[in-house]
Amino acid sequence: xxxxxxxxxxxxxxxxxxxxxxxxxxxxxxxxxxxxxxxxxxxxxxxxxxxxxxxxxxxxxxxxxxxxxxxxxxxxxxxxxxxxxxxxxxxxxxxxxxxxxxxxxxxxxxxxxxxxxxxxxxxxxxxxxx
Numbered sequence: 001x002x003x004x005x006x007x008x009x010x011x012x013x014x015x016x017x018x019x020x021x022x023x024x025x026x027x028x029x030x031x032x033x034x035x036x037x038x039x040x041x042x043x044x045x046x047x048x049x050x051x052x053x054x055x056x057x058x059x060x061x062x063x064x065x066x067x068x069x070x071x072x073x074x075x076x077x078x079x080x081x082x083x084x085x086x087x088x089x090x091x092x093x094x095x096x097x098x099x100x101x102x103x104x105x106x107x108x109x110x111x112x113x114x115x116x117x118x119x120x121x122x123x124x125x126x127x128x129x130x
Contacts, residue, residue, distance in 0.1 A: 018042050040076065
């Protein structure tokens with residue numbers, strides 16, 4: 001069967017579904033005394049391009065800024081735009097709340113999970129035939 005035939009056979013709902021994943025933040029689990037999970041989702045290509053285009057530079061600081069914006073776009077739960085949550089932690093914006101809740105390395109690791117969910121992981125194999 002060729003690729004077109006396979007695509008026509010597939011469940012279109014499953015193909016269009018946005019991948020999600022729950023990831024435990026062990027430091028916060030330790031503080032909470034029970035498992036603390038965040039729910040992440042894939043970021044669509046247009047949003048990905050917006051984030052990449054909005055951050056200038058190719059240094060570590062630019063990488064960190066883009067990771068924060070990517071994580072903000074890909075975080076489903078907790079909802080960082082929740083006003084009560086922002087108020088409880090004295091945060092002025094969702095990005096401010098993110099930095100109050102998560103360490104820099106946690107932000108980078110969670111953003112890497114969003115990257116994988118968005119199709120930039122290593123699960124797509126390309127075979128080159130001569």
